[in-house]
Amino acid sequence: MTFGSIRRGRCGPTLCTTQHELVMLVDGEVEFEAAGVIHRPRIGEKLLIPAGDQHTVHNRGTTESHWLYGYRREESSGRYTGTTT
Numbered sequence: 226m227t228f229g230s231i232r233r234g235r236c237g238p239t240l241c242t243t244q245h246e247l248v249m250l251v252d253g254e255v256e257f258e259a260a261g262v263i264h265r266p267r268i269g270e271k272l273l274i275p276a277g278d279q280h281t282v283h284n285r286g287t288t289e290s291h292w293l294y295g296y297r298r299e300e301s302s303g304r305y306t307g308t309t310t
Contacts (some may be wrong), residue, residue: 226295228281231255233289237282245297246274253290256283273297 228251231237248257252260256274257264259280266272274280283291 226293230289230291230293231282232283233284233287235284239279241277242274242278243276244297245276245289246273246280246294247297248292248294249270251291251293253284253288254286255290255292256285257281258283270298 229248231253248266249271250268252268255266256264257274257280259272260276261279264272265285276304
């Protein structure tokens with residue numbers, strides 16, 4: 226797992242990985258956009274971003290936000306978990 230962070234009001238770059246990415250929000254308020262779908266996970270909630278999906282993160286909170294992320298090589302049984310709006 227790797228630790229990610231983003232300052233308030235910032236937007237990260239658009240990424241596309243060759244492996245599934247599992248993300249878990251540690252603190253703050255972020256919005257992940259993956260394959261054109263917006264996800265707003267709660268603290269402790271996991272989000273799976275399938276390999277090949279373009280994605281980015283936006284800090285929608287008033288403080289710096291932090292999350293953990295890692296990569297999966299095997300196939301996933303589902304596309305996403307988490308809150309979709």
